[in-house]
Amino acid sequence: MKYFWLIWILIAGFAHAEIRLVLDVRNDPGEIEQSRLRLQQLLGQDTSLAELSKRLGFRSVVRREGKSYLLTSTPLPENEAAAALYWKLRTAFPGSVAVPLSPTGSLPSGVPSLPTTPNPEKTPSQEWMLWIALFAMAVTGVLGLFFTSRQVNRLQERHSRIKRQQEEIEKRVHELFSRLGEEIYQLGRDVTDQTHRLKE
Structure with a gap:
């Protein structure tokens, strides 16, 4: 799968001259700003990545598309260096995609529907489902303990019954x-008595 994107970027060069990397999609401007700062920090730490981005003229851009905020790149040429940059950035931004630009230089329609990072806040229905799941797990645990203890009691009763039977047999x-x-003692005694009598 990882070579698919590389091949796609290289082959798409015949149809499109430039691509744009969409690194992250968020619904909150604060979250997209955190992603942009994380990207800047990554570029500051990784010298090979910084050198590659400088050679390509890579800059991050925050764009608003509908209700979503996109962390994208400036247009990049479709070549091996752009593919290498994409793969290095993909480790930090696993949901990123390389999107070919239309002849007008804009992103194709439908880009905001890219996979978004889920918001960690839970809705009331999610919390309700969580409580139901916890309650179901607790009930299952209690029922499991109940039936297990009954089975242990039955096994103990059976064991004591078998032990009593064994003691009775013994x-x-x-x-x-x-x-x-x-x-045998009496028979032996009788035999010895009779042998004594016969001798007399």
Whole structure:
């Protein structure tokens, strides 16, 4: 996908002579100003990016299109240097796009519908849905604990029942072996008594 834009920029040079980078789209002018300051800071920190932007004559421009504010670039020639600049800026502005300019030098229609960065403020319906989700998770957790504890109780009852049965079986086996031992002892005694009698 990343090579698609590079190839598109290079091939589009036959149809369009210039492009404009749309780096960010916001609904609030304060937020777009923060994006512009972030861009200036990035250009100040990255020397290769600053050198590349200076060679291309790159400058940031804040434009208003309808209800949206766009952080765009000045028109840039469609060449490999512009593509390299675009890819370096894309790391800081992942939603940025390269838009070919129309022959009049303006952005094509529909640019404000580019993906905007969502506003972190939540609407009341979002908060309501969040509370519903939290409540559902709590109910699910409580029900899970309830059914798990019931299952543990059943397993403990079954274990104690099996243990009682095992103890009873052991007791019966012990009694059986005791009786067998007594009978063997009695039988052995009878045999020895009879052998003594026969000898006499």
